[in-house]
Amino acid sequence: MSVEVYLNKGIKEIITEYPEVEQILNEYEVGCGACEEGLCLLKDIVDIHNLDDDLETELMSRISKVIYPNKKVMFPKRKRKTQGRKEIKYSPPMKKMVDEHVLIKRWLALIPKVIDELDLETEEGIQLINNGIDFIRNYADKYHHAKEEDETFKYFDENLDIIKVIRNDHVKVRGHVKAMLQAIKSKDKIALAEHLSAYSEILPEHIKKEDEILYPWMDRSLTTKQIGQLYSKFNEIDEEYGEAPEKHRIFIEQLESRYN
Ligand SMILES: [Fe+2]
Ligand SMILES: [Fe+2]
Secondary structure, three states, X not given: OOHHHHHOOEHHHHHHHOOXXXXXXXXOOOXXXXXXXXXXXXXXXXXXXXXXXXXXXXXXXXXXXXXXXXXXXOOOOOOOOOOOOOOOOOOHHHHHHHHHHHHHHHHHHHHHHHHHOOOOOOHHHHHHHHHHHHHHHHHHHHHHHHHHHHHXXXXXXXXXXXXXXXXHHHHHHHHHHHHXXXXXXXXXXXXXHHHHHHHHHHHHHHHHHHHHHHHHHHHHHOOHHHHHHHHHHHHHHHHHHOOHHHHHHHHXXXXXXXXX
């Protein structure tokens, strides 16, 4: 069978046939085995993860050795638009979303302290947690995820694994937020702490996937015209939200100075 056939095979199928391939992918930080979807084709994986040229050659030669242990067979080289992923250069709209992640990560860093000091009895304690939930719902979800889901994803096939994985994370996060609101209502500190902590465990990995894999891949896939359209749409969204993101930034800053 020609080696190209494997490029067009689903990775889970290849891993089932050649379990060693999963281990090899893990060594290159391409965690397909752990992926919930896993329907990507080998060629999509190579494209999405955009390893440096030499690393990719090495990875593909190791995979081909597993598939053809007795022959020297090489995968054809992929055409590249950009250099490897070492230094990621984002387009302006992707850069905007990466910058929004920075504020979200500052909030994530505060969550352990917020959990330690959870107080659902005093007005001040309730205010603090309400502001935190407001940040999660209105900044991280509505303002930021809207840019991802409603604007950026529409340029891509909804059935791609990478899009599904990201969307599933968003759905999970929304589930925890719903549970947090319920917990506040019933003054259930334990449940609130549990869901805050689950939220803070999903998001760092989620953001890393977006910053390092999803956004660079989208940048490579979109045309210059589409990137321009996206950027002007993002500017419209920013205008629509007005001072609201600034209010959230101030909340994070105040919380930081309170805890540090
Ligand atoms: Fe996201
Ligand atoms: Fe994001």
